[in-house]
Amino acid sequence: MSIVTLTDVVKSYPPAQKGGAPVVAIDSVSLDVQKGDVYGIIGYSGAGKSTLVRLVNALEKTTSGSIVVDGREITTLPERELRAVRGDIGMIFQQFNLFNSKTVAKNIAYPLEVAGRPAAEVRERVAEMLDFVGLSDKARNYPDQLSGGQKQRVGIARALATSPAILLADEATSALDPETTGEVLALLERVNRELGVTIILITHEMDVIRSLATKVAVMDSGRIVERGDVFDVFSNPQEAASARFVQTVVQGIPTSAEVDALRARHTGRIVTFSFRDGDSSQAQVFLDLAAAGVGFELVYGGINDIRGRAFGHLTLALTGTDAAIDGVLARISERSLVTEAN
């Protein structure tokens, strides 16, 4: 079931200088997020990710197009009714955005108090959320007394206090070190699995997508250039922009400088074979090469795991006659992706 659907959404800002062209931050974006998804949106700075988030929680108005959140078309809703929609969306931020003058408990209580919930209910819910994020002993502390990871856990507790169906996370781990990032991602995974909250995750960190998201959309210059199952996009990106991101975290694809170094150290043709769980086998490649009388030496490689499914890349230096090598590569490329360094 769809929970957030964008159709042909455009957002443009007035030109920076008089007479200049408008800035098109979101350029005809359509996106369908299903209930229960952890949907990652990735892209370099300026790609339009934050703008997209601000449109989904109606902090900004679309220039054109439709956005349906939990069954309601939000682009035409009056402000009064938008408040109810926003109540259904929690949000966490890179810089946590906590109130430094309020205790941890008061920070979490804030959205409940704004919603006019009775004091006893607020107390009970705050205790529940503190327990969920593992900070019951910090209720009376102030944000300044917490680590970055603890602050983000308070942010998550506050965002979820009113039991929203959707959580928007805008670079939620980008200010944290790798270990703390891991803890926050593990908590977000529980938010999705145990509470059934749909998460839309904006990040420029591909590693965050790899460990948490089930689906991913890659944004470039205001457009979604590729989208799909995280495993598919990581193991076989179709667009150059996605391939650039994927290469930052995927093990085993040599850079062009590394290919040059390999060529200097090894004789033979340098060829990379790509494998994916289920549709291609490494063993068969070695058997085919041996049967064709082609010599091989493993010179570079790596295997990646995404939520229990593996894919990888092995680079071999191949020796033998060109005819034998060309013949066997043609056969193997019917099953596996084969890329020869040129």
Ligand SMILES: Nc1ncnc2c1ncn2[C@@H]1O[C@H](COP(=O)(O)OP(=O)(O)OP(=O)(O)O)[C@@H](O)[C@H]1O
């Ligand atoms: N209020 C605004 N007025 C004018 N232009 C804006 C405004 N907000 C964003 N933009 C422009 O829209 C484009 C997309 O910006 P946005 O902040 O959404 O990108 P982003 O992918 O989130 O980048 P970052 O990761 O740096 O936040 C940029 O070119 C930006 O300069």
